[in-house]
Amino acid sequence: MKKTIYSLFILLVMIFTACGENTKAPVIADIASIQIDDNNLSIYSTDEAQTLTASVTYTDSTTAQINDADIWNNSDYDVLYMYNGSVSAASNGGSSTVGISYGRFSDEINVSVIKLTDFNISSDDINATGDYILEATGTFEDNTSKVIKTNLVWTADNGAVISVDENYVATITILSGDTNVTATLFEETNTSAPLAPITKTYTVN
Amino acid sequence: MKSFIIIFALLSSTLFAESKVYFGLDYGSFNENFKSLDAESSSEAMRLKVGYGIREEYSVEVSFDSLNNDSKIFSNNDSKKYGLNIAVVKAFDLNMYLLPYFKAGFGAGYINIDREVQSKLNYGSFSAEVGTLIPINEYFDLALAYNYKNLSYESVDTIADKVKYESNVDTFYFGFNIRY
Numbered sequence: 001m002k003k004t005i006y007s008l009f010i011l012l013v014m015i016f017t018a019c020g021e022n023t024k025a026p027v028i029a030d031i032a033s034i035q036i037d038d039n040n041l042s043i044y045s046t047d048e049a050q051t052l053t054a055s056v057t058y059t060d061s062t063t064a065q066i067n068d069a070d071i072w073n074n075s076d077y078d079v080l081y082m083y084n085g086s087v088s089a090a091s092n093g094g095s096s097t098v099g100i101s102y103g104r105f106s107d108e109i110n111v112s113v114i115k116l117t118d119f120n121i122s123s124d125d126i127n128a129t130g131d132y133i134l135e136a137t138g139t140f141e142d143n144t145s146k147v148i149k150t151n152l153v154w155t156a157d158n159g160a161v162i163s164v165d166e167n168y169v170a171t172i173t174i175l176s177g178d179t180n181v182t183a184t185l186f187e188e189t190n191t192s193a194p195l196a197p198i199t200k201t202y203t204v205n
Numbered sequence: 206m207k208s209f210i211i212i213f214a215l216l217s218s219t220l221f222a223e224s225k226v227y228f229g230l231d232y233g234s235f236n237e238n239f240k241s242l243d244a245e246s247s248s249e250a251m252r253l254k255v256g257y258g259i260r261e262e263y264s265v266e267v268s269f270d271s272l273n274n275d276s277k278i279f280s281n282n283d284s285k286k287y288g289l290n291i292a293v294v295k296a297f298d299l300n301m302y303l304l305p306y307f308k309a310g311f312g313a314g315y316i317n318i319d320r321e322v323q324s325k326l327n328y329g330s331f332s333a334e335v336g337t338l339i340p341i342n343e344y345f346d347l348a349l350a351y352n353y354k355n356l357s358y359e360s361v362d363t364i365a366d367k368v369k370y371e372s373n374v375d376t377f378y379f380g381f382n383i384r385y
């Protein structure tokens with residue numbers, strides 16, 4: 001009886017071992033490198049956030065995007081706001097090094113902020129109560145003119161209400177009387193050459 | 206509730222009266238198949254057991270197992286797997302020379318790997334085993350068993366993703382137990 005059991009077991013083990021295969025190369029490719037896909041970058045100080053892209057290359061030469069991974073770093077948050085590789089200016093000018101790092105891998109680029117040198121509020125005809133779109137346009141150090149989207153705060157008196165939507169379009173509800181509308185840039189940060197706020201008065205009889 | 210306590214007390218007293226501590230050593234051969242990976246691993250396994258209970262009835266067993274590795278799945282330098290398990294054993298005394306048993310338990314373990322950002326993968330496991338004890342005398346028995354184990358590995362970090370893998374491990378064991 002014993003012999004039969006032992007023989008059966010040894011036979012089973014032999015069959016089992018003979019059937020077993022071994023994978024001889026890793027089937028889960030490892031990380032070979034990571035890189036920021038963008039080159040050194042210049043962004044306008046009042047533009048909306050720009051998304052950088054980063055990718056990983058694996059040992060089997062495949063690649064994947066890693067924008068959402070917790071790998072991003074920024075050398076100067078006073079100059080640049082950053083969230084998961086999305087960058088926008090925090091000050092009017094300057095530059096910051098944006099990098100990614102994971103394990104022993106890293107990559108970095110330089111992001112410089114193009115300075116706003118002058119700006120103005122659009123002079124729409126506001127002559128009756130109602131809703132109007134406010135717009136500020138700036139001139140930058142490279143002589144480009146653009147609509148200002150970020151780092152701009154609108155304020156108004158005389159009970160006027162200003163709302164800014166997700167596309168950075170500001171709408172003011174004007175009531176009768178004199179309404180002072182003020183546009184202030186980079187309100188929360190110290191800039192080397194702050195631009196004075198601009199105030200315009202709209203009169204509705 | 207009262208009857209449960211009485212039955213439990215009776216069972217406990219019987220168990221304690223006839224229970225023995227036992228130590229065992231098993232040697233085996235395993236085959237591991239991954240669920241979502243085209244990967245396989247086969248080699249030898251060793252298992253050291255410490256248990257307490259009645260050979261013909263119930264036992265509780267703690268075991269430490271070591272699974273050799275001849276494959277490269279997670280990295281170029283995957284190591285042996287080491288695991289710690291706890292199981293309940295139910296044997297059936299059929300008045301034969303053999304004592305068939307069923308064992309079920311769970312455990313945890315790890316495998317050392319050599320990836321860029323990970324050097325170890327932990328895993329949890331559930332296992333079920335059928336086998337037979339071959340009592341030689343009151344203190345010594347041989348064991349033959351087939352063990353099925355489901356391993357759930359910790360996520361593998363590829364930066365872009367954290368991917369979890371599962372595998373099934375089939376092992377045939379042959380060993381012995383010494384009881385005190």
